[in-house]
Amino acid sequence: MPGTVLLLAASPVGKGCLVDAASVLPVLAAVPPAVLAGTDTANVVELADPLEPQAVLTRLRAAAAAPGPLTVFVTGQLQLDRRQHLPHLALARTTPSTVRYTGFPWHWFREELRLRAAGTTTVVLDLHADAETWGWLRGHALECGPTAAVYGRVAPPPGRRTVASPTYMKAVATILRSGGRPAVEQLHQTALARIAGEGEVGDLVLGPVPALPVPAQPVPGGYRPQTPVPVLNGPRRHTPAEGGLPDGLDVVPPPAEVTGSDPHAAISTAVQAGRHADADALAARWERAAAVSHxxxxEEALHWAEVRADLAMFAGDAERSCRTWMAVAAARLTAGQAADAPAVEAAVDRAHHQWGRIADSARARALGPALADLRTRVPGRREGALDHVQRQLQQLQLQS
Known part of the structure; x- marks a missing residue:
């Protein structure tokens, strides 16, 4: 099966630039696509100093939807936004005061890659952090999705008025150009040894990221995201205690699920086989179990509600998906989460997207006021989202 490769190099224009990210692209581009991907054939997408985060999101989402192996090479610099202190990949127009709107939120990598099957995604990173982000990294992990294997390094800020070179990624490219395709672990270690021999020390080294039980976050983005690939393989997370489910459930999952195998894999299998009702029923069992236990x-119960919202989308039931995402957003707000929290914004964005897919005008019209009210509370990152709902609702009312 052909592989897919995404080459992304980004850094701000002007005095805020910490690393000459784009300088690595000619070296990477000289490597045959099949060698970059580690497959017989591969498609390569290159993004050099992109201007808009939505453009990056579109390319990443398309790459994540590819059925074969995916390798993502990211070179650039990290900055924190001033409101939520979340890391972003700085883009060409990013400045310290505009990171939230002009940078690419790092959690978008995690959310776009989270639904890919285990063992199919490799992320290779060569990043430089500013001083604030370097401090943040001492207490936080830089995740790229629960099933993605991550390799690379994050370097501390270079000296004042110094623009660093992406030496790790250039070493990776040089090794690949020399012939052959070593295993990614060996490639990573060889590249680290090469740059260490050149005197580079003090970097944060990134190795494979295991599938740990982490809280789920829905996919961010605007109100017109592309449909994600219908795969729900993921880490086993937020499941009831080993040995059985809580008493009082009207339906008990099969023994294989009780004894600890990943229910996400079973759900994925059902979706790919077209057994959407079975997939939803299984997710509903785990949602009820999580609600009883927690x-x-x-977060445990909301994770399964989010899974069911995605399952409704995969089944073509946009109305049910919209209602479920709205319910998730409302639950998070009721629990005291901020309106600009990534999980809240993403739930409303997805509800908005699914509302636009409802074919029945009467049903869309009935849901419109509730969505408009939610958009008033959660405007999201994309300008004009509330206006879009109101305009669409007016058109639907004229059709009644």
Whole structure:
């Protein structure tokens, strides 16, 4: 099966630039696509100093939807936004005061890659951090999705008025150009040894990221995201205790699920086989179990509600998907989460997107006021989202 390669190099224009990210692209581009991907054939997409985060999101989402192996090479610099202190990949127009709107939120990598099957995604990073982000990294992990294997390094800020070189990624490219395609672990170690021999020390080294039980976050983006690939393989997370489910459930999952195998894999299998009702029923069992164990508004229960919202989308039931995403957003707001929290914004963005896919005008018209009210509370990152709902609702009312 052909592989897919995404080459992304980004850094701000002007005095805010910490690394000459784009300088690595000619070296990477000289490597045959099949060698970059580690497959017999491959398609390569290159993004050099992109201007808009939505443009990057579109390319990443398309790459994540590819059925074969995916390798993502990212070179650039990290900065924190001033409101939420979340890391962003700085783009060409990014400045310290505009990171939230002009940078690419790092959690978008995690959310776009989270639904890919385990063992199919490799991310290779060569990043430089500013001083604030370097401090943030001491207490936080830089995740790229629960099933993605991550290799590379994050370097501390270079000296004042110094623009660093992406030496790790250039070493990776040089090794690949020399012939052959070593295993990614060996490639990573050889590249680290090469730059260490050149005197580079003090970097944060990134190795494979295991599938750990982490809270789920829905996919961010605007109100016109592309449909994600219908795969729900993921880490086993937020499941009830080993040995059985809580008493009082009207339906008990099959023994294989009770004893600890990943329910996400079983759901994925059902979706790919077209058994959408079975997939939803299984997710509903785990949602009820999580609600009994942790509470209806817990992250554990909300994760399974998000899975069911995605399952409704995969089944073509945009109305049910929209309602479920709206319910998730409302639950998070009721629990005290901020309107600009990534999980809240993403739930409303997805509800908005699915509302636009409802074919029945009467049903869309009935949901419109609730979505408009939610958009008033959660405007999201994309300008004009509330206006879009209101305009569409007016058109639907004229059709009644």
């Amino acid at each position: 509470g209806a508004g817990s």
